[in-house]
Amino acid sequence: MSLLSVRGLKVAYGGIQAVRGIDFEVAEGELVCLIGANGAGKSSTLKGVMGLAHPHGEVLFAGERLHKLPTHAIACLGLALVPEGRGIFGRLTVAENLDMGAYTRNDKVGVQADLSRAYELFPRLAERRGQLAGTLSGGEQQMLAIARALMGRPRLLLLDEPSMGLAPLMVMKIYETIAAIAREGVTILLVEQNANLALRVSQRAYVMESGAITLSGAASDLASDSQVRAAYLGD
Amino acid sequence: MDIFTQQLINGLVLGSIYALVALGYTMVYGILELINFAHGEVTMIGAMVALTVIGVLMGVAPDLPGLMVVFGGLLIAIPACMALAFGIEKIAYRPLRRAPRLAPLITAIGVSIILQNLAMLVWGRQYVSFPPILPRGQHEILGAHITDLQIFIVVLSFSLMAGLWLLVERTRLGRAMRATAQSREVAELMGVNVDRVISATFVIGAAIAAIAGVMVSAYYGLAHYYMGFMLGLKAFSAAVLGGIGNIAGAMLGGLLLGVIEALGAGYIGDITGGFLGSHYQDVFAFFVLILVLVFRPSGLLGERVASRA
Numbered sequence: 001m002s003l004l005s006v007r008g009l010k011v012a013y014g015g016i017q018a019v020r021g022i023d024f025e026v027a028e029g030e031l032v033c034l035i036g037a038n039g040a041g042k043s044s045t046l047k048g049v050m051g052l053a054h055p056h057g058e059v060l061f062a063g064e065r066l067h068k069l070p071t072h073a074i075a076c077l078g079l080a081l082v083p084e085g086r087g088i089f090g091r092l093t094v095a096e097n098l099d100m101g102a103y104t105r106n107d108k109v110g111v112q113a114d115l116s117r118a119y120e121l122f123p124r125l126a127e128r129r130g131q132l133a134g135t136l137s138g139g140e141q142q143m144l145a146i147a148r149a150l151m152g153r154p155r156l157l158l159l160d161e162p163s164m165g166l167a168p169l170m171v172m173k174i175y176e177t178i179a180a181i182a183r184e185g186v187t188i189l190l191v192e193q194n195a196n197l198a199l200r201v202s203q204r205a206y207v208m209e210s211g212a213i214t215l216s217g218a219a220s221d222l223a224s225d226s227q228v229r230a231a232y233l234g235d
Numbered sequence: 236m237d238i239f240t241q242q243l244i245n246g247l248v249l250g251s252i253y254a255l256v257a258l259g260y261t262m263v264y265g266i267l268e269l270i271n272f273a274h275g276e277v278t279m280i281g282a283m284v285a286l287t288v289i290g291v292l293m294g295v296a297p298d299l300p301g302l303m304v305v306f307g308g309l310l311i312a313i314p315a316c317m318a319l320a321f322g323i324e325k326i327a328y329r330p331l332r333r334a335p336r337l338a339p340l341i342t343a344i345g346v347s348i349i350l351q352n353l354a355m356l357v358w359g360r361q362y363v364s365f366p367p368i369l370p371r372g373q374h375e376i377l378g379a380h381i382t383d384l385q386i387f388i389v390v391l392s393f394s395l396m397a398g399l400w401l402l403v404e405r406t407r408l409g410r411a412m413r414a415t416a417q418s419r420e421v422a423e424l425m426g427v428n429v430d431r432v433i434s435a436t437f438v439i440g441a442a443i444a445a446i447a448g449v450m451v452s453a454y455y456g457l458a459h460y461y462m463g464f465m466l467g468l469k470a471f472s473a474a475v476l477g478g479i480g481n482i483a484g485a486m487l488g489g490l491l492l493g494v495i496e497a498l499g500a501g502y503i504g505d506i507t508g509g510f511l512g513s514h515y516q517d518v519f520a521f522f523v524l525i526l527v528l529v530f531r532p533s534g535l536l537g538e539r540v541a542s543r544a
Binding site for chain 1: 407410411413414417418420421422423424425426427428429
């Protein structure tokens with residue numbers, strides 16, 4: 001059975017239908033990506049899942065109906081979204097940002113262990129733990145946002161455009177990290193405009209176009225699909 | 236007697252009360268960008284409830300020491316104000332959370348007027364006097380006088396401010412409050428129940444306001460249904476002076492405003508050659524506020540507030 005199962009999800013903002021009733025699944029341990037052009041409804045889909053937009057339709061997570069719950073309750077169930085633009089708390093220190101990631105947890109020992117692991121995974125954050133997060137570079141902020149999400153020991157990690165606005169070298173680094181997190185068994189739903197990158201790390205993919213899913217399949221198949229290549233991979 | 240030292244002491248006492256009330260304005264503004272105009276009235280209700288309880292206690296137990304009687308008043312006034320602020324937020328502000336920002340501002344003014352009128356109905360139009368039951372010792376310091384009550388007010392105010400500082404900087408709730416102030420949406424994503432954090436902010440501010448209300452009425456020896464207006468206005472000004480949304484700023488702004496006001500009252504006669512008297516002290520305080528804001532619109536410790544306000 002899939003960990004996340006979405007049926008007929010619709011998201012609208014002030015009369016504009018951003019997501020027009022889509023179905024998709026993410027199984028435990030999978031890395032699934034949602035690719036598509038700017039404005040295709042990818043971010044809105046993630047917001048719908050997290051209850052940030054008012055969604056219609058059915059969102060099931062490990063048997064729980066998410067679409068009835070407020071965002072903080074959804075987060076408590078083990079879904080962590082790294083939002084577009086990273087959403088770090090600029091006037092909190094790096095360490096305080098990571099603490100916020102573990103907000104819902106009570107196991108002090110486990111949190112400490114995860115904190116050391118986060119600093120191991122991102123040595124740059126360890127160097128800057130006492131610094132205000134707003135003073136970090138864009139790439140460091142993206143690392144912080146991912147590390148912060150991991151501090152909650154999420155069962156499902158949702159990443160919204162993690163490559164956005166970053167230098168190519170930093171993008172490679174972030175994607176290596178995402179692949180490493182996936183190898184550790186964390187289930188990931190990745191939203192990305194950069195289809196090339198996303199298809200390389202994912203097992204399965206969905207292609208979104210004007211609020212609907214137009215194609216889906218194994219990432220390797222989609223990467224060699226002539227339609228996808230023409231539309232998203234710049235061939 | 237040294238007038239300067241004396242006015243400095245008076246100003247610090249008054250200023251520490253302003254600072255306590257200013258904290259309530261600045262905490263709520265920091266999270267909601269709402270100027271909670273009803274906060275001054277919450278302070279007034281705190282004083283009124285405490286005075287009522289003090290009156291009852293003096294009737295029931297005439298032998299109880301004065302300090303205990305006032306403490307008893309606080310013990311009822313604090314939770315009463317906390318409940319009041321919780322209710323105000325839930326009924327008057329929460330439904331307007333997504334409305335244009337002018338709407339909750341108008342509601343806040345409305346709540347303030349309603350509370351004033353309710354207080355007038357319950358406690359009447361006349362001044363309620365604070366019974367002279369507190370210790371009235373006087374001490375000499377650097378050629379000036381300081382009373383037991385003044386010492387008590389300053390010590391309690393600074394302890395409360397230190398406590399609040401620790402709460403905001405060192406606790407889980409404080410971290411959630413600061414995170415919510417920066418981004419409500421991302422705080423929700425971290426699992427923070429933002430509604431609860433906002434309620435907590437109002438309730439903590441109200442508890443401090445209740446204490447400040449009792450201090451003011453003990454200091455001036457009276458309370459009145461209209462006392463929250465000027466007190467609230469000055470505390471709000473103090474918060475703006477320090478940089479609204481900034482907790483250290485509210486403390487600094489309150490103390491400064493108190494000192495400026497006291498020194499103004501002490502010297503305004505000399506400065507204007509007797510043309511203006513000490514009853515112009517309010518004018519003096521607001522004049523300084525305007526001056527500071529002309530040269531530093533975001534307040535003394537404020538950052539990037541100008542773009543938000």
